[in-house]
Amino acid sequence: MxxxxxxxxxxxxxxxxxxxxxxxxxxxxxxxxxxxxxxxxxxxxxxxxxxxxxxxxxxxxxxxxxxxxxxxxxxxxxxxxxxxxxxxxxxxxxxxxxxxxxxxxMGRPKPLINAHGPYPITLGKTDPMYSKKSNDQLATDLLRNARAFTTPGNRSTISKHAIEEMAQQKPGRNPVMNQNIRLAGELMKRPDVMDAFFRQPGTGATGDQVSISHFSAFNRDQNPLKYSxxxxxxxxxxxxxxxxxxxxxxxxxxxxxxxxxxxxxxxxxxxxxxxxxxxxxxxxxxxxxxxxxxxxxxxxxxxxxxxxxxxxxxxxx
Structure with a gap:
């Protein structure tokens, strides 16, 4: 044909x-x-x-x-x-x-310990729900619950450290908190996605924080190469x-x-x-x-x- x-x-x-x-x-x-x-x-x-x-x-x-x-x-x-x-x-x-x-x-293996403290990246069991979500779906979840991943002194900025801390929490009786823990745990299993979330506009360098407004723009961006x-x-x-x-x-x-x-x-x-x-x-x-x-x-x-x-x-x- x-x-x-x-x-x-x-x-x-x-x-x-x-x-x-x-x-x-x-x-x-x-x-x-x-x-x-x-x-x-x-x-x-x-x-x-x-x-x-x-x-x-x-x-x-x-x-x-x-x-x-x-x-x-x-x-x-x-x-x-x-x-x-x-x-x-x-x-x-x-x-x-x-x-x-x-x-x-270049040339650096992904560390098993994160760069901000003594929180080991624990892979744990595969989450039956969050592991099936796309990168964009995880970004939407993070944006929807952004205030849970900010620091007390800066509620307009999502913190990588806050995500790492959340991932180490034990599930409890609060269902919203439990969902945030599961979300953070899944993000920690996708280091390249985390790098994309915290890539600074313009320079492309990866940082420790990203403004909610910039992350919202990132989430709306239809470029499929944004996670590259x-x-x-x-x-x-x-x-x-x-x-x-x-x-x-x-x-x-x-x-x-x-x-x-x-x-x-x-x-x-x-x-x-x-x-x-x-x-x-x-x-x-x-x-x-x-x-x-x-x-x-x-x-x-x-x-x-x-x-x-x-x-x-x-x-x-």
Whole structure:
């Protein structure tokens, strides 16, 4: 059975004008190809966008084979290439930058004891109800009962320490308290979700507190990548490197292009929307982008190399 593919041709020119883009979200996103290239275009060219459900994202230019970065990172070829990558990165201070910027995320196992006190993370038995809830459902429960997870001196901020303390409580006769204990216990079994809940807006660093207003906005966010770890974001960038790189097929990703794509509305085209979500997730984590900007490329040049992405993904926990 053959499946037809919708192809939209978009012209790139050095005089691309975003003011001519109409209000249709799909048209705006398609125009991203020409507009993003106009940041540093030296001449004309043509780009084809292929919307296909079989792709992880849109294809700009010639159709590319499906991404297989997860297989690559576990393959012998990856091990063989890694020494060459580190040799290349050393000329740009890449390994040193990874060590300096990556310490908050890289190479550390998840501790069995939390960082705020003597409360051990007890896995215990599987909760028959909360273990079946999605991450978004747990976020909604936490938001609904947010005041139970604040500190006495600050009732407008959810505290990670309060969640850890709640998880250690013994069930009693108060049914509401018991539900909060079960919720906290389930959250402690999902450390990556906890990191996402307490990720600071803008920088992407994980903190100990989050305002209820910000957490409410996080809960409403429809981006499915909002729970991604930094390593997963790096792998997404690498998977779609050819689509996100300079001229949408060049040698490096321009962070200005990511910022432009992140500002576009969803189009209803799943492959393109995924690319917009990747861009938004990455640009919401300035600390991560700053680190990637300085690995295996010139420092602070607003560009991310594929060598840097592969090296960062290899080093991250």
């Amino acid at each position: 053959s499946v037809s593919t919708t192809t939209v041709s978009v012209s790139i020119s050095s005089s691309a004008d975003t003011t001519q883009v109409n209000s249709n979200p799909a048209a705006q996103a398609s125009a991203a190809v020409s507009t993003a290239a106009s940041y540093h275009s030296h001449g004309g060219g043509s780009v084809n966008f292929h919307a296909s459900q079989s792709q992880g994202g849109p294809v700009f230019g010639q159709q590319q084979p499906a991404a297989s970065h997860h297989n690559y990172f576990n393959s012998p070829a990856h091990s063989q290439d890694f020494s060459a990558m580190t040799h290349h990165a050393s000329h740009h201070g890449g390994t040193q930058q990874l060590e300096q910027w990556g310490n908050p995320w 770890t930094n390593k997963q974001v790096v792998q997404e960038l690498n998977s779609h490197f050819g689509q996100l790189s300079e001229y949408f097929g060049g040698r490096q990703i321009n962070i200005l292009d990511l910022e432009y794509l992140a500002g576009l509305q969803q189009t209803g085209i799943s492959s393109l929307d995924h690319l917009l979500n990747v861009s938004k997730t990455a640009t919401d984590r300035k600390d991560l982008l700053d680190m990637l900007d300085n690995v295996a490329s010139r420092s602070a040049d607003n560009r991310i190399s594929q060598t840097g992405l592969m090296l960062a993904s290899y080093m991250m926990a």
